[in-house]
Amino acid sequence: MLGIKVPKKEAENVRKKLIELGLLDTNFKVKHEGEFVIFPIKEKVEGFDIVEETFERAKKRPHSYREVVDVPSQLKPLLPSSFDIIGDIAIVELPEELMPYGENIGRAILKVHKHVKAVFAKGSKVLGEYRVRELVHLAGEKRTETTHRENGIRLKLDVAKVYFSPRLATERMRIFKETKEGEVIFDMFAGIGPYSILLAKKAKIVFACDINPWAIRYLEENKRLNKVENVLPILGDVRKVAGRIKADRVIMNLPKFAHEFLKEAIISVKKGGVVHYYGFSHEENLFDEHVEKIKLVAEELGKNVKILEKRKVRPYAPYQFNIAIDFAVF
Numbered sequence: 001m002l003g004i005k006v007p008k009k010e011a012e013n014v015r016k017k018l019i020e021l022g023l024l025d026t027n028f029k030v031k032h033e034g035e036f037v038i039f040p041i042k043e044k045v046e047g048f049d050i051v052e053e054t055f056e057r058a059k060k061r062p063h064s065y066r067e068v069v070d071v072p073s074q075l076k077p078l079l080p081s082s083f084d085i086i087g088d089i090a091i092v093e094l095p096e097e098l099m100p101y102g103e104n105i106g107r108a109i110l111k112v113h114k115h116v117k118a119v120f121a122k123g124s125k126v127l128g129e130y131r132v133r134e135l136v137h138l139a140g141e142k143r144t145e146t147t148h149r150e151n152g153i154r155l156k157l158d159v160a161k162v163y164f165s166p167r168l169a170t171e172r173m174r175i176f177k178e179t180k181e182g183e184v185i186f187d188m189f190a191g192i193g194p195y196s197i198l199l200a201k202k203a204k205i206v207f208a209c210d211i212n213p214w215a216i217r218y219l220e221e222n223k224r225l226n227k228v229e230n231v232l233p234i235l236g237d238v239r240k241v242a243g244r245i246k247a248d249r250v251i252m253n254l255p256k257f258a259h260e261f262l263k264e265a266i267i268s269v270k271k272g273g274v275v276h277y278y279g280f281s282h283e284e285n286l287f288d289e290h291v292e293k294i295k296l297v298a299e300e301l302g303k304n305v306k307i308l309e310k311r312k313v314r315p316y317a318p319y320q321f322n323i324a325i326d327f328a329v330f
């Protein structure tokens with residue numbers, strides 16, 4: 001086949017030029033011969049030293065772990081097409097039939113995603129007050145602590161001890177964009193601080209409450225990591241703090257139980273302040289029940305609410321969505 005032979009010192013420039021012209025044949029390996037480099041090309045190019053050469057085939061890098069994984073072919077359609085990566089840890093949801101092949105699946109993920117160092121399978125749903133799930137080690141390091149980057153901040157956490165979902169990064173950025181300079185924020189269910197640390201860049205102060213001591217420990221560490229001082233971590237049940245804080249903006253990121261904490265949110269927001277409420281809903285009735293509950297609790301407290309926005313945040317389970325409702329309190 002055809003090649004272009006160039007002295008080593010010109011090779012980098014020629015390589016760039018060939019890529020630019022779309023003429024480098026990447027199906028084959030570049031050859032090194034003494035002081036010369038020979039590039040495989042798709043067709044003749046004017047002004048170069050063209051040679052007839054044999055090239056070794058280049059190995060194609062797989063795009064998905066599904067291309068390299070060793071599982072019986074009848075089970076391949078069950079392989080999930082995506083999974084969460086938190087820092088350098090991958091967490092994959094496997095149907096029961098694939099669990100016996102978990103190690104192979106973990107190894108395939110490590111092979112294709114070079115920055116992933118440990119792979120776990122979800123061993124349960126998100127459970128209990130701390131909203132944490134059980135994890136089953138599949139491959140790589142047996143380590144659950146990592147540092148995740150999102151929205152320009154670094155978040156240290158232990159995926160086995162605290163709740164964290166990288167799928168909410170866009171939602172957090174949306175709230176950041178709505179936040180105004182100098183606001184007082186109350187992050188009622190702060191976890192390791194993905195909202196609190198981000199919003200602290202604009203806020204005067206962020207009160208960040210969580211009942212899980214591990215979450216508060218990592219939140220303290222994440223304050224240091226990001227050199228943030230205006231976040232006040234509060235360890236304990238939010239019911240004990242609510243009402244003592246008067247915020248411009250309240251974040252209720254506890255979708256499973258947020259409806260049980262509406263009173264706490266409403267008594268903690270200033271007149272005209274905004275509450276970001278999260279919930280889970282069936283697709284057939286996304287918002288009505290939540291809105292009714294919000295209005296009912298506000299009425300019981302002698303307050304008025306104005307619904308500002310309702311939206312789907314992400315799919316959560318078949319036919320189920322994580323939804324968000326923003327409302328102002330008067």
Ligand SMILES: C[S@@+](CC[C@H](N)C(=O)[O-])C[C@H]1O[C@@H](n2cnc3c(N)ncnc32)[C@H](O)[C@@H]1O
Binds near residue numbers: 168193209212
């Ligand atoms: C779904 S997680 C959200 C964490 C964080 N906002 C995030 O985006 O990653 C909910 C958090 O609420 C905390 N939590 C649950 N019940 C609580 C309560 N009564 N008071 C304070 N925190 C609570 C849990 O420990 C958990 O960290």
